[in-house]
Amino acid sequence: MTKIYPVLMVGGSGTRLWPVSRLDRPKQFQKLVGNELTLFQQTVLRLTGQFEAFRFANPVIIGAERYRELIEAQLAEINVTPGRIVLEPSARNTAAVAAIAAASVLEQDPEGLVLMTPSDHHISDAEAFQHAINQSVETAKAGWIVTFGIRPTRPDTGFGYIEAGAPLDTGARRITAFTEKPDLDTAKRWLAAGRHTWNAGLFLFSPDLMLSELKTHAVGVHEASLEAFRLGRENGIARSLDKHAFERTPEISIDFAVMEHTDKAAVFGPLDCGWNDVGSWATLAEMADGAAHTDVLDIGSTNCYLRSDGSVFVAGVGLEDLIVVAHEGSVLVIPRDRVQDIKGVVAALKSNGQFDRL
Amino acid sequence: MTKIYPVLMVGGSGTRLWPVSRLDRPKQFQKLVGNELTLFQQTVLRLTGQFEAFRFANPVIIGAERYRELIEAQLAEINVTPGRIVLEPSARNTAAVAAIAAASVLEQDPEGLVLMTPSDHHISDAEAFQHAINQSVETAKAGWIVTFGIRPTRPDTGFGYIEAGAPLDTGARRITAFTEKPDLDTAKRWLAAGRHTWNAGLFLFSPDLMLSELKTHAVGVHEASLEAFRLGRENGIARSLDKHAFERTPEISIDFAVMEHTDKAAVFGPLDCGWNDVGSWATLAEMADGAAHTDVLDIGSTNCYLRSDGSVFVAGVGLEDLIVVAHEGSVLVIPRDRVQDIKGVVAALKSNGQFDRL
Numbered sequence: 078m079t080k081i082y083p084v085l086m087v088g089g090s091g092t093r094l095w096p097v098s099r100l101d102r103p104k105q106f107q108k109l110v111g112n113e114l115t116l117f118q119q120t121v122l123r124l125t126g127q128f129e130a131f132r133f134a135n136p137v138i139i140g141a142e143r144y145r146e147l148i149e150a151q152l153a154e155i156n157v158t159p160g161r162i163v164l165e166p167s168a169r170n171t172a173a174v175a176a177i178a179a180a181s182v183l184e185q186d187p188e189g190l191v192l193m194t195p196s197d198h199h200i201s202d203a204e205a206f207q208h209a210i211n212q213s214v215e216t217a218k219a220g221w222i223v224t225f226g227i228r229p230t231r232p233d234t235g236f237g238y239i240e241a242g243a244p245l246d247t248g249a250r251r252i253t254a255f256t257e258k259p260d261l262d263t264a265k266r267w268l269a270a271g272r273h274t275w276n277a278g279l280f281l282f283s284p285d286l287m288l289s290e291l292k293t294h295a296v297g298v299h300e301a302s303l304e305a306f307r308l309g310r311e312n313g314i315a316r317s318l319d320k321h322a323f324e325r326t327p328e329i330s331i332d333f334a335v336m337e338h339t340d341k342a343a344v345f346g347p348l349d350c351g352w353n354d355v356g357s358w359a360t361l362a363e364m365a366d367g368a369a370h371t372d373v374l375d376i377g378s379t380n381c382y383l384r385s386d387g388s389v390f391v392a393g394v395g396l397e398d399l400i401v402v403a404h405e406g407s408v409l410v411i412p413r414d415r416v417q418d419i420k421g422v423v424a425a426l427k428s429n430g431q432f433d434r435l
Numbered sequence: 436m437t438k439i440y441p442v443l444m445v446g447g448s449g450t451r452l453w454p455v456s457r458l459d460r461p462k463q464f465q466k467l468v469g470n471e472l473t474l475f476q477q478t479v480l481r482l483t484g485q486f487e488a489f490r491f492a493n494p495v496i497i498g499a500e501r502y503r504e505l506i507e508a509q510l511a512e513i514n515v516t517p518g519r520i521v522l523e524p525s526a527r528n529t530a531a532v533a534a535i536a537a538a539s540v541l542e543q544d545p546e547g548l549v550l551m552t553p554s555d556h557h558i559s560d561a562e563a564f565q566h567a568i569n570q571s572v573e574t575a576k577a578g579w580i581v582t583f584g585i586r587p588t589r590p591d592t593g594f595g596y597i598e599a600g601a602p603l604d605t606g607a608r609r610i611t612a613f614t615e616k617p618d619l620d621t622a623k624r625w626l627a628a629g630r631h632t633w634n635a636g637l638f639l640f641s642p643d644l645m646l647s648e649l650k651t652h653a654v655g656v657h658e659a660s661l662e663a664f665r666l667g668r669e670n671g672i673a674r675s676l677d678k679h680a681f682e683r684t685p686e687i688s689i690d691f692a693v694m695e696h697t698d699k700a701a702v703f704g705p706l707d708c709g710w711n712d713v714g715s716w717a718t719l720a721e722m723a724d725g726a727a728h729t730d731v732l733d734i735g736s737t738n739c740y741l742r743s744d745g746s747v748f749v750a751g752v753g754l755e756d757l758i759v760v761a762h763e764g765s766v767l768v769i770p771r772d773r774v775q776d777i778k779g780v781v782a783a784l785k786s787n788g789q790f791d792r793l
Binding site: 291388392403409418425426 | 454737748750752757764767768780
């Protein structure tokens with residue numbers, strides 16, 4: 078039975094979700110949806126178990142050195158043993174991650190497949206998601222890099238889109254084009270036409286295929302990142318990438334480096350699995366998961382989202398279209414339609430040297 | 436030289452200024468205007484010194500038993516020794532305070548005058564205020580209960596108004612009428628006509644006159660409150676009123692009990708002394724004293740008032756017409772034109788039993 082090695086990227090900083098997402102504990106390590114598990118833990122647990130065409134191996138986690146303790150602690154909380162933890166001395170984007178993920182899995186199991194995934198998204202229907210992977214195993218084994226396209230529910234101009242082309246024997250389709258952030262008219266047209274799906278940053282592939290495609294289309298990434306992996310220091314379950322080699326690795330996404338150039342790109346979808354990128358407080362306000370927030374009192378507000386971790390008591394009276402988020406002694410107050418401007422807060426905190434607030 | 440005994444009432448609960456004003460430390464004991472002194476301390480310091488026609492004696496403080504330590508600590512901070520502290524076992528409104536203030540001062544100095552005053556208002560021009568008192572000493576000595584009328588600056592419907600009548604020899608005027616909370620049209624007419632001033636709850640009188648007027652117009656208050664004072668227990672600088680006698684005292688304001696009935700009521704004014712009742716967060720927002728609030732970051736808000744005592748870091752982005760107040764781990768978010776609805780928060784906290792937040 079095919080083994081799929083989940084490779085979780087935990088590199089994001091998630092500043093758009095300040096004050097919950099912090100420098101020392103960003104978005105993926107916070108209980109953003111529900112009160113029980115962090116997004117990282119939810120992602121790990123979604124990628125366990127045995128299915129018709131495959132079973133999941135223990136996960137590989139790739140992230141910054143400084144998150145090592147957090148990764149280990151959050152895995153211990155849910156009783157999951159990692160297959161490996163790869164520690165990055167700096168961030169080098171997803172092409173480097175794909176190379177290292179491939180090399181790492183190849184070292185363990187030449188027959189295995191890699192499922193590369195962000196760890197800061199939410200998927201409400203794990204079963205539908207696992208079913209999609211199950212149906213994509215044959216495509217990946219037949220020599221395709223499979224992406225998973227999410228069915229668009231609105232003409233969102235903030236996402237990347239994947240255009241599907243001719244169908245393959247195995248159920249997926251060839252990819253005609255990747256497009257970042259279309260304008261509104263284009264997004265509306267795509268939504269109506271139905272050939273485009275959202276790019277969720279999920280990839281299923283066999284490691285040797287990915288390595289050969291990287292060698293062809295992004296030889297600099299291939300050489301430097303594999304050297305960083307090879308020269309890395311083993312320390313228990315973790316391998317720390319070699320700093321000098323890794324810093325020479327070009328910083329480029331796997332989409333730009335490989336997916337837009339290879340003729341091995343396939344897309345499975347459109348998926349209906351309740352996917353959400355948890356990209357802003359507006360998104361969380363829309364999800365409104367009904368999780369109880371401690372120490373929140375709201376009197377007569379409309380279309381608002383008030384949450385607190387209990388460190389601050391929040392009282393709102395007669396508010397409209399507003400988001401109020403309290404976390405670890407900081408509170409953000411911002412209109413729903415201004416949430417992108419949180420970056421101004423983060424920039425001000427940086428320039429004021431208030432790193433304890435970041 | 437005439438001695439004036441300031442009698443400061445510290446009984447208010449100030450719930451409209453939650454979360455700064457708290458059960459255990461209400462409005463008057465908080466640094467609401469400026470960062471240096473509480474409203475109580477500012478009031479005490481305004482009532483010190485020597486002037487042409489009088490000098491201030493040490494202040495008499497009248498307030499709830501539970502504030503004794505707070506009163507003593509805040510006086511010690513500004514190096515003021517109280518003449519006496521009268522401790523009330525329960526709140527019985529201002530007629531009882533006037534009786535006890537008169538009895539207390541009469542005991543010490545039969546020639547002295549009483550200046551009865553709230554301790555939770557702000558006066559930006561202390562000199563103008565002291566000058567007004569200086570000019571009213573003769574009126575008070577001539578057998579009038581002098582109130583001080585504040586010049587209205589807007590047709591406020593929330594205040595009590597004093598209508599001035601015929602002038603007296605001593606500079607003040609007889610009072611034609613007291614009126615509570617007029618409707619807007621009336622308030623506008625009065626503002627234009629110029630005979631009405633705001634009732635700031637300030638009274639200057641000789642103690643024996645006040646006692647005889649109380650005996651005439653409010654004999655129940657006179658008897659019960661004086662008995663409570665006479666039977667009170669002395670404890671250092673403080674006298675605790677007798678609980679049983681004080682609880683028999685009718686709960687009525689000095690305006691209703693005496694001022695509206697006596698023919699000895701005079702008004703001095705209109706005063707321009709920067710008086711402000713600090714009655715709501717909207718008022719404080721208008722004062723916008725420029726005092727620095729720690730841990731507040733505002734990016735592009737308009738017509739807002741953000742303040743924090745430093746216990747919570749407050750970040751506001753693109754807000755409009757909003758008030759955000761953080762204090763001791765609680766934060767209130769409320770539109771400027773809804774500040775009266777804070778009472779809903781206070782009621783909810785009470786009914787939820789969250790007294791630690793009150």
